Amino acid sequence: MQLDELGASSSVRPRVVIVGGGFGGIAAARGLRNVPVDVFLIDRQNHHVFQPLLYQVATSNLDCADIAAPIRSVLHKQSRTWVAMGEVTGLDVGSRRVLTSSTRGELAVPYDYLVLATGVEQSYFGHDEFAAFAPGLKSLVDALAVRGKILRAYESAEIEEDPAQHQDLLTFVLVGAGPTGVELAGAIAEMARVSVRSDFRRVDPRKTRILLLDSGPRILAGFDESLAQKAQARLTRMGVEIRTKTHVEHVDEKAVVAGGQRIVSQNVLWTAGVKASPAGSWLRADTDRLGRVQVGQDLTVPGRPEIFVIGDTSVFEEKGKPLPGVAQVAIQQGRYVGRAIAARLKGGTLPQHPFRYSDRGNLAVIGKNFAILESHRIKLSGLPAWVAWATIHLGFLPQHQSQWRVLVTWASAYFSGARTARLILEGRFRPKPGALLP
Amino acid sequence: MQLDELGASSSVRPRVVIVGGGFGGIAAARGLRNVPVDVFLIDRQNHHVFQPLLYQVATSNLDCADIAAPIRSVLHKQSRTWVAMGEVTGLDVGSRRVLTSSTRGELAVPYDYLVLATGVEQSYFGHDEFAAFAPGLKSLVDALAVRGKILRAYESAEIEEDPAQHQDLLTFVLVGAGPTGVELAGAIAEMARVSVRSDFRRVDPRKTRILLLDSGPRILAGFDESLAQKAQARLTRMGVEIRTKTHVEHVDEKAVVAGGQRIVSQNVLWTAGVKASPAGSWLRADTDRLGRVQVGQDLTVPGRPEIFVIGDTSVFEEKGKPLPGVAQVAIQQGRYVGRAIAARLKGGTLPQHPFRYSDRGNLAVIGKNFAILESHRIKLSGLPAWVAWATIHLGFLPQHQSQWRVLVTWASAYFSGARTARLILEGRFRPKPGALLP
Numbered sequence: 001m002q003l004d005e006l007g008a009s010s011s012v013r014p015r016v017v018i019v020g021g022g023f024g025g026i027a028a029a030r031g032l033r034n035v036p037v038d039v040f041l042i043d044r045q046n047h048h049v050f051q052p053l054l055y056q057v058a059t060s061n062l063d064c065a066d067i068a069a070p071i072r073s074v075l076h077k078q079s080r081t082w083v084a085m086g087e088v089t090g091l092d093v094g095s096r097r098v099l100t101s102s103t104r105g106e107l108a109v110p111y112d113y114l115v116l117a118t119g120v121e122q123s124y125f126g127h128d129e130f131a132a133f134a135p136g137l138k139s140l141v142d143a144l145a146v147r148g149k150i151l152r153a154y155e156s157a158e159i160e161e162d163p164a165q166h167q168d169l170l171t172f173v174l175v176g177a178g179p180t181g182v183e184l185a186g187a188i189a190e191m192a193r194v195s196v197r198s199d200f201r202r203v204d205p206r207k208t209r210i211l212l213l214d215s216g217p218r219i220l221a222g223f224d225e226s227l228a229q230k231a232q233a234r235l236t237r238m239g240v241e242i243r244t245k246t247h248v249e250h251v252d253e254k255a256v257v258a259g260g261q262r263i264v265s266q267n268v269l270w271t272a273g274v275k276a277s278p279a280g281s282w283l284r285a286d287t288d289r290l291g292r293v294q295v296g297q298d299l300t301v302p303g304r305p306e307i308f309v310i311g312d313t314s315v316f317e318e319k320g321k322p323l324p325g326v327a328q329v330a331i332q333q334g335r336y337v338g339r340a341i342a343a344r345l346k347g348g349t350l351p352q353h354p355f356r357y358s359d360r361g362n363l364a365v366i367g368k369n370f371a372i373l374e375s376h377r378i379k380l381s382g383l384p385a386w387v388a389w390a391t392i393h394l395g396f397l398p399q400h401q402s403q404w405r406v407l408v409t410w411a412s413a414y415f416s417g418a419r420t421a422r423l424i425l426e427g428r429f430r431p432k433p434g435a436l437l438p
Numbered sequence: 439m440q441l442d443e444l445g446a447s448s449s450v451r452p453r454v455v456i457v458g459g460g461f462g463g464i465a466a467a468r469g470l471r472n473v474p475v476d477v478f479l480i481d482r483q484n485h486h487v488f489q490p491l492l493y494q495v496a497t498s499n500l501d502c503a504d505i506a507a508p509i510r511s512v513l514h515k516q517s518r519t520w521v522a523m524g525e526v527t528g529l530d531v532g533s534r535r536v537l538t539s540s541t542r543g544e545l546a547v548p549y550d551y552l553v554l555a556t557g558v559e560q561s562y563f564g565h566d567e568f569a570a571f572a573p574g575l576k577s578l579v580d581a582l583a584v585r586g587k588i589l590r591a592y593e594s595a596e597i598e599e600d601p602a603q604h605q606d607l608l609t610f611v612l613v614g615a616g617p618t619g620v621e622l623a624g625a626i627a628e629m630a631r632v633s634v635r636s637d638f639r640r641v642d643p644r645k646t647r648i649l650l651l652d653s654g655p656r657i658l659a660g661f662d663e664s665l666a667q668k669a670q671a672r673l674t675r676m677g678v679e680i681r682t683k684t685h686v687e688h689v690d691e692k693a694v695v696a697g698g699q700r701i702v703s704q705n706v707l708w709t710a711g712v713k714a715s716p717a718g719s720w721l722r723a724d725t726d727r728l729g730r731v732q733v734g735q736d737l738t739v740p741g742r743p744e745i746f747v748i749g750d751t752s753v754f755e756e757k758g759k760p761l762p763g764v765a766q767v768a769i770q771q772g773r774y775v776g777r778a779i780a781a782r783l784k785g786g787t788l789p790q791h792p793f794r795y796s797d798r799g800n801l802a803v804i805g806k807n808f809a810i811l812e813s814h815r816i817k818l819s820g821l822p823a824w825v826a827w828a829t830i831h832l833g834f835l836p837q838h839q840s841q842w843r844v845l846v847t848w849a850s851a852y853f854s855g856a857r858t859a860r861l862i863l864e865g866r867f868r869p870k871p872g873a874l875l876p
Contacts, residue, residue, distance in 0.1 A: 046593060046862045065501040065859035072637040073860065082639045085593040085862075103594040140863055155484060155523040156541040199510040201520045401850040401858050405843050412839040420839050421503035422511065424484045424523075425578055 013038045013080070016341060017098050017111035019088050019279075021048045021071040024117035024311030024330035029075055031338020036345065039081040040109060042100060046070055046085050049140055050398050052327065055180060057143035059150065059187035060195075060419040064140045066406050069398035088118070091282040093304060113306050115337055116279045116293070120312040120325065123275035123290070130251040134268040137180055146269055148424045150188065153267050154196060155424075157203040170208045171265040173256050175248050176272025177214035178222065179364045182231060184271055185212045186366035189238040194417035210240045211265075213258050214272070215247045220372075222324055223362060227372040230381040234366045248272075274325065279313045288315045288322070297354030298340060299333055308337045316355065323357050332357060365389045368414065451476045451518070454779060455536050455549035457526050457717075459486045459509040462555035462749030462768035467513055469776020474783065477519040478547060480538060484508055484523050487578055488836050490765065493618060495581035497588065497625035498633075498857040502578045504844050507836035526556070529720040531742060551744050553775055554717045554731070558750040558763065561713035561728070568689040572706040575618055584707055586862045588626065591705045592634060593862075595641040608646045609703040611694050613686050614710025615652035616660065617802045620669060622709055623650045624804035627676040632855035648678045649703075651696050652710070653685045658810075660762055661800060665810040668819040672804050686710075712763065717751045726753045726760070735792035736778060737771055746775045754793065761795050770795060803827045806852065 014037050018025045021043035032039050050067040057064060072083040086102035097108040122136030135145045150172070157169040172188055174181045192208035199205075212219070212235065219235075219242060220228040232242055246259035255264045276291035285301050286294040292315035293301060299314065301307045311330030315322045323329045336355045343352060361375025363385070371385035380388070390410065397403050412418060452475050456463045459481035470477050488505040495502060510521040524540035535546040560574030573583045588610070595607040610626055612619045630646035637643075650657070650673065657673075657680060658666040670680055684697040693702045714729035723739050724732040730753035731739060737752065739745045749768030753760045761767045774793045781790060799813025801823070809823035818826070828848065835841050850856060 046589060046860070063501040063503040064861055064863060068861055069858070070637070070860040073856070076637045079639075083637075084597050086597065102597055103590075104597055107597075140861065144863070151484060152541075159522050159524065159540055159542050159545075199508070199514045199521075201517075399856075399858050401847065401854075401856060404846040404850070408842040408846060409839065412842070416839075418511070418837075418839060420507070420837050422484070422508040423502055423506055423578065425502060425582070 011038050014112035014345065015040060015110065016113040016115060017042065017109055018115040018117060019043075019098065020117035020119055020311075020313075021045070021074075021083075022051075022117060022119045022311065022330065023327045024119075024313075024334040025115065026071070026074060027331040027334025028115045028117060028308075028310065028337045029078070029081055029334075031335045032341060033078045033081070035338060035342040037080070037113070037341065039078065040111070041071065041075065041081065041083045042086050042088060042098065042109065043071055043083075044085065044087045045139070046072070047140070048074055048398055050393075050396065051138075053393060053397075054137050054140070054143045055184045055187055057140065057421070058137055058146035058184065059191055060147055060422040061187070061413055062406060062409060063421045064144070065399075066402050066409070067397065068140055069402075074398060088282075093283065093307070096306070111306075113341055114308065115334075116283075116307065116309045116313050117311050117330065117334065118277035118279050118313050120274035120276055120290075122270060123273040124270065125273055127251075130248075130268075130270065133251045133253050134175065134256075134270040136270040137184070144425055146184075147421070149267055149269070150191075151422055151424050154200065154203065154205065156266075158200050159202070161202070166203050166207050167209060168264045169266070170203070170205070171211070171263065172208065172267045172269065173211045173213065173258075173263055173265045174269050174271050175213050175251075175256070175258075176270065177212050177216075177219035177242065177244070178271065179220065181212055181214070181271035182220060182235065182364055182366060184269065185210050185235060185240045186238060186370075189235075189240055190367040191419060193238070195419040196422075208239075211263065212240050212242045213246045213248060214242075214244050216244060218244055220364060223364065223372060224374050224379055227374055227379055227381055231364060231366055231372050234370050238367055274312065276313055279309060283307070283309075285309075290315075298352040299337060299355050308340070310334055310337060316357075318357055324362075326362070328360055329357060363389050363392065449476050452550035452783065453478060453548065454551040454553060455480065455547055456553040456555060457481075457536065458555035458557055458749075458751075459483065459512075459521075460489075460555060460557045460749065460768065461765045462557075462751075462772040463553065464509070464512060465769040465772025466553045466555060466746075466748065466775045467516070467519055467772075469773045470779060471516045471519070473776065473780040475518070475551070475779065477516065478549070479509065479513065479519065479521045480524055480526060480536065480547065481509055481521075482523065482525045483577070484510070485578070486512055486836055488831075488834065489576075491831060491835075492575050492578070492581045493622045493625055495578065495859070496575060496584035496622065497629055498585055498860040499625070499851055500844060500847060501859045502582070503837075504840045504847070505835065506578055507840075512836060526720075531721065531745070534744070549744075551779055552746065553772075554721075554745065554747045554751050555749050555768065555772065556715035556717050556751050558712035558728075559715055560708060561711040562708065563711055565689075568686075568706075568708065571689045571691050572613060572694075572708040574708040575622070582863055584622075585859075587705055587707070588629075589860055589862050592638065592641065592643065594704075596638050597640070599640070604641050604645050605647060606702045607704070608641070608643070609649070609701065610646065610705045610707065611649045611651065611696075611701055611703045612707050612709050613651050613689075613694070613696075614708065615650050615654075615657035615680065615682070616709065617658065619650055619652070619709035620658060620673065620802055620804060622707065623648050623673060623678045624676060624808075627673075627678055628805040629857060631676070633851075633857040634860075646677075649701065650678050650680045651684045651686060652680075652682050654682060656682055658802060661802065661810060662812050662817055665812055665817055665819055669802065669804055669810050672808050676805055712750065714751055717747060721745070721747075723747075728753070736790040737775060737793050746778070748772055748775060754795075756795055762800075764800070766798055767795060801827050801830065 018041040056062040086100045090099040250257040280287035293309040295314040310333035365371040371389040373380040373385040456479040491505045494500040528537040688695040718725035731747040733752040748771035803809040809827040811818040811823035
């Protein structure tokens with residue numbers, strides 16, 4: 001295939017192309033800042049998102065710019081790093097080219113080393129038709145859509161004169177009780193009980209019903225069981241109904257069918273299930289059942305030592321267990337790639353010491369003043385874990401300025417309960433006069 | 439017409455229905471807080487927007503929640519005020535009902551007093567086909583669309599290898615040199631020169647070309663001529679090309695034709711021209727050529743003393759000149775309506791003293807450290823006016839918490855030049871794999 005080349009370079013430096021500006025891609029790019037290579041990072045978004053706080057954008061506490069930063073601004077100090085916005089459509093591993101689609105049409109980007117850090121997409125387990133009724137939470141645009149869905153539920157209930165219908169209109173069903181489902185359920189409960197309580201006249205927001213479903217035997221499968229139990233107790237006290245071993249069979253615009261029971265709800269949110277982005281099929285490599293690429297001990301594709309696949313895009317087993325799909329894994333793998341490429345450039349075909357994950361622990365937050373924290377032998381729950389959660393998340397925000405903004409917002413929300421980003425924005429570009437609302 | 443009634447009430451208090459939650463509608467609702475009436479405010483958005491700072495959302499400095507607040511949260515302390523989200527489709531002035539469309543279908547809302555504060559819409563002077571290529575700036579969603587258009591221009595230029603095309607890709611044409619056009623031009627110039635300068639590798643953002651067109655003889659027609667000249671000098675020094683007496687004849691996806699000349703630009707922004715919302719046609723009342731309702735000295739429609747039309751929705755002449763379409767007029771008229779209804783309830787058909795506008799002055803800001811201020815005999819320009827501008831705008835933000843957030847953002851932007859909300863968000867809900875980007 002003969003394509004125009006994007007960024008053909010006369011540089012003698014080897015070129016590292018990174019696909020994806022999430023935790024893994026950014027860590028890889030940063031890890032290469034002092035390595036004599038040209039870095040070329042492609043993402044279809046112009047921004048990096050701090051995903052652990054997406055649920056706060058969805059529940060009207062934070063706004064988009066608080067948890068996101070332009071990728072090119074994150075990396076602007078690295079003069080040999082070039083960021084481009086475009087969609088990767090495939091790979092030509094033979095001629096070492098990434099195939100992209102952009103405003104300039106189809107273009108090929110040559111590489112010497114390739115880092116695939118394309119993350120995951122929402123998976124509806126073969127039921128993509130659920131997507132129209134049950135948005136997921138993977139991007140800022142998703143978060144705005146979820147936010148709009150939650151806020152519209154209250155707006156609809158407020159103009160519904162039949163109190164018997166309020167309960168149905170304010171029934172939220174969250175499918176999947178991993179960290180996202182648990183954190184979102186806690187935040188919606190908090191919002192209903194505190195933030196919007198005095199804002200409505202006809203409907204009582206305390207009528208909000210939140211169901212948290214999971215097909216597994218318990219919530220927070222990635223956490224220690226005793227902590228998950230504490231989280232479950234906290235959620236239950238906040239009014240969240242938890243149903244485990246409950247499989248979702250059907251979702252439409254009016255209801256969800258789960259565990260054989262029909263639950264009337266127009267507010268179904270999908271917090272379960274991911275599948276890998278199509279990197280596996282671009283590579284025609286071996287993948288696991290989630291589509292994640294099987295990589296070697298040095299994170300490269302077997303037989304392709306110049307191609308690294310990191311973060312959620314690959315599956316890496318340690319002690320017979322795959323590493324979890326969390327930011328820390330992606331970040332550490334990104335850094336490892338930086339070191340690995342540097343070592344190879346120095347030592348030729350120097351054998352690489354294998355990637356080793358250093359588990360820093362795991363956190364989940366439930367409403368105000370309560371989180372669970374698990375790190376090595378430490379198991380914390382309640383206020384101390386919540387303070388740790390807030391400090392750590394504040395510290396890791398992608399923009400320095402955002403840390404101040406979020407601190408102000410959290411402090412104010414802590415004392416007043418206000419959620420200031422309660423804005424219905426999505427899907428209403430240039431509305432036609434007379435369009436049906438809300 | 440027999441419709442279901444929305445919010446039928448057994449209250450013996452008279453009911454005031456307010457249509458629109460902008461400056462006028464909110465001021466009217468607040469003005470009625472201690473008056474023995476039930477207030478019912480309808481808006482098709484769930485939020486009030488502080489419109490004077492929309493251009494900062496469009497130029498990536500502020501985020502949506504900084505300049506907007508949920509209407510029901512603004513009014514939540516008024517227990518006899520009810521806010522509903524819905525679209526008004528017409529009026530039945532005979533039976534005193536507002537006709538609405540909402541999730542509950544077509545509903546009628548009965549009123550004793552009606553306040554129409556529906557604002558203005560963008561006007562393309564009979565060329566609605568321009569709208570697809572030249573977004574206006576009237577709502578948060580508009581601001582996100584303009585922001586996306588500006589940021590995409592740089593993203594497209596960055597992957598364009600032919601430097602000859604960079605100039606075209608970075609040509610911004612602003613149609614209309616009123617305050618919105620002037621402030622937007624200044625902010626884009628500032629962004630190009632400072633905020634994004636070090637973020638690009640292939641394109642030089644200083645190549646940004648900004649044309650500010652107006653069909654009138656000078657910019658800022660609403661300001662004193664000497665101040666407008668100072669603003670013009672400032673803009674020119676920032677690199678903005680100003681073309682007055684230039685009429686836009688055509689806009690399409692590739693170019694704009696103005697004053698007989700074709701300017702290649704995919705970045706046309708519409709900062710000219712408004713037309714009144716359809717309140718005039720609902721009322722079948724006399725309107726001016728912009729569709730604004732002619733009201734009497736007490737802001738009511740002739741022959742309909744129970745219907746007030748305020749803000750940009752009406753035209754009110756003082757000393758033979760119509761009042762300008764600014765926030766202060768709407769706010770003062772809203773307050774007047776509150777007092778007028780209170781007086782009528784107390785005194786029966788007490789003749790109302792006429793509305794009188796107290797002009798507090800006029801402000802426009804151009805980039806950093808420069809604004810113009812005109813108030814009675816005071817005419818200021820430069821840094822003192824800029825300090826006044828920043829202080830006044832900070833003070834009038836709709837949410838207390840936002841004041842702190844905006845202060846942090848402005849302080850940081852002042853010293854670092856950073857614009858932290860450079861996020862392309864609009865129009866990308868659940869993108870299909872392989873969709874063309876950017």
